[in-house]
Amino acid sequence: MKQDQYHLSKVLNARENRFQLRNTIAKSGFNSLSLTLNIPGYPKSNELLSNLFTQILDDLLIYLQANRIVIENKKEILRVDEAGDFYLVKLKQNKQTDLQKIKQLTEYFEEKHKLSRLIDVDIFNKYGTPVSSGKEKPCYFCGEFSAVSCMRNKRHSHTEIRAKIFKETSLFLKKISKEKLIRNICDFAQRALLYEISISNKPGLVCFEGSGAHTDMNFFTFLNSTSALTPYFKEFCELGYMYQGELNKVLPKIREIGLRAEKTMLLATKQVNTHKGVVFLFGISLFSITKIISENGSFSDSEFQKTVKKIGKDLVKNELQHTNDSKTHGEKVFHTYGKKGAGIRFEIERGLSTIFQTSLPYFSDQLKPEIYVNQTKLQQILLQGLLKIMSINNDSNILYRGDLEMLNYIQKTAKISLTDPKAYKQLKNYCTNNNISPGGSADLLAVSLLLHFTKTENHEF
Numbered sequence: 001m002k003q004d005q006y007h008l009s010k011v012l013n014a015r016e017n018r019f020q021l022r023n024t025i026a027k028s029g030f031n032s033l034s035l036t037l038n039i040p041g042y043p044k045s046n047e048l049l050s051n052l053f054t055q056i057l058d059d060l061l062i063y064l065q066a067n068r069i070v071i072e073n074k075k076e077i078l079r080v081d082e083a084g085d086f087y088l089v090k091l092k093q094n095k096q097t098d099l100q101k102i103k104q105l106t107e108y109f110e111e112k113h114k115l116s117r118l119i120d121v122d123i124f125n126k127y128g129t130p131v132s133s134g135k136e137k138p139c140y141f142c143g144e145f146s147a148v149s150c151m152r153n154k155r156h157s158h159t160e161i162r163a164k165i166f167k168e169t170s171l172f173l174k175k176i177s178k179e180k181l182i183r184n185i186c187d188f189a190q191r192a193l194l195y196e197i198s199i200s201n202k203p204g205l206v207c208f209e210g211s212g213a214h215t216d217m218n219f220f221t222f223l224n225s226t227s228a229l230t231p232y233f234k235e236f237c238e239l240g241y242m243y244q245g246e247l248n249k250v251l252p253k254i255r256e257i258g259l260r261a262e263k264t265m266l267l268a269t270k271q272v273n274t275h276k277g278v279v280f281l282f283g284i285s286l287f288s289i290t291k292i293i294s295e296n297g298s299f300s301d302s303e304f305q306k307t308v309k310k311i312g313k314d315l316v317k318n319e320l321q322h323t324n325d326s327k328t329h330g331e332k333v334f335h336t337y338g339k340k341g342a343g344i345r346f347e348i349e350r351g352l353s354t355i356f357q358t359s360l361p362y363f364s365d366q367l368k369p370e371i372y373v374n375q376t377k378l379q380q381i382l383l384q385g386l387l388k389i390m391s392i393n394n395d396s397n398i399l400y401r402g403d404l405e406m407l408n409y410i411q412k413t414a415k416i417s418l419t420d421p422k423a424y425k426q427l428k429n430y431c432t433n434n435n436i437s438p439g440g441s442a443d444l445l446a447v448s449l450l451l452h453f454t455k456t457e458n459h460e461f
């Protein structure tokens with residue numbers, strides 16, 4: 001009991017300080033706005049509640065700005081005291097300032113929020129008096145009576161109300177962090193595709209300046225395809241975030257999203273296959289990235305490779321070895337060249353080891369923040385990344401259109417091209433003259449960029 005009184009006096013003391021702060025603003029002739037959380041019992045704040053407060057404050061400041069409610073943001077007060085988390089700011093004066101209207105708007109903000117009954121946005125006029133709309137807030141716990149009525153009649157214990165608050169806050173923050181993560185990863189996925197198509201002067205591949213070895217697609221076909229695929233990235237991420245089952249059973253679920261994505265892609269490109277390989281690789285990669293981060297709170301290369309390997313276990317055996325009538329490109333190439341012609345399925349089985357040996361370490365060394373503003377340098381680095389992949393990748397696109405001799409020549413020339421511009425010219429001419437497009441390597445480049453952005457730019461998780 002003694003301790004309760006001790007806590008109560010600390011809380012009352014903090015409230016008195018807040019009252020003084022508001023009065024100081026009122027005395028200088030300004031209205032003010034404050035944000036607090038309505039937490040019964042003690043302590044009034046902890047890490048969870050502070051995180052909630054920060055999130056609500058961010059939303060509130062955007063809401064105020066959107067509704068043209070101008071605050072003196074240089075004079076804002078943000079603190080945690082014994083009465084909990086607290087934000088106070090001066091409202092900028094204006095002759096037409098209608099405090100009742102502001103009160104109504106902030107009440108609407110409170111009501112539409114998922115945890116509305118916890119949030120108190122208060123408006124004080126320049127006499128230091130609270131502006132009231134006369135509305136009574138419903139009780140957080142039961143929602144049946146007004147908050148004041150339940151408090152006066154002691155209908156619920158602090159312990160049971162606090163348990164409900166902590167549970168709901170935790171769920172709310174988890175949802176927010178999931179949404180932020182998925183938004184970020186989808187941003188990186190789309191950006192990776194835009195970067196790949198924007199690299200100039202690629203050998204045999206579609207660029208802004210020309211279509212390389214292709215006659216049925218151009219730069220804009222790739223823009224259409226990228227835009228069409230973007231909404232599906234979110235679905236791969238959602239699946240990865242929620243998936244609890246065994247990894248070697250998830251591929252049909254990833255494929256189902258992938259096939260729908262592919263259908264939309266073909267509609268957008270007038271039936272031209274621009275990103276079929278990317279859909280497969282991104283499906284597995286986006287799934288793996290969000291699964292790893294949702295479970296571990298961070299991303300790691302080794303976890304990524306482990307996850308991809310588990311998803312792709314026996315992929316070549318199951319999907320290429322047992323087919324008798326070779327119909328698809330992948331099957332035909334595999335039957336002619338064996339594992340060397342097993343394409344991206346083999347790549348997945350090995351945990352995308354080609355990019356972990358080539359482009360990824362190169363990008364972590366070279367793609368520093370200052371590079372992104374230097375377009376010439378950025379173009380050079382991205383192209384080198386592609387050449388590094390081409391120098392070891394058994395690109396089944398090349399084997400399908402050409403043969404093993406061509407693949408060997410391209411791998412060798414790509415390696416020399418890294419340091420020799422003459423060899424690069426030869427490589428480009430060779431691809432154009434022989435109608436060869438290293439599309440498989442371009443797909444792996446896009447995956448490398450997706451992983452690089454995830455590793456270097458995601459600060460939200």
Ligand SMILES: [Zn+2]
Nearest residue numbers: 139141142150
């Ligand atoms: Zn109640």
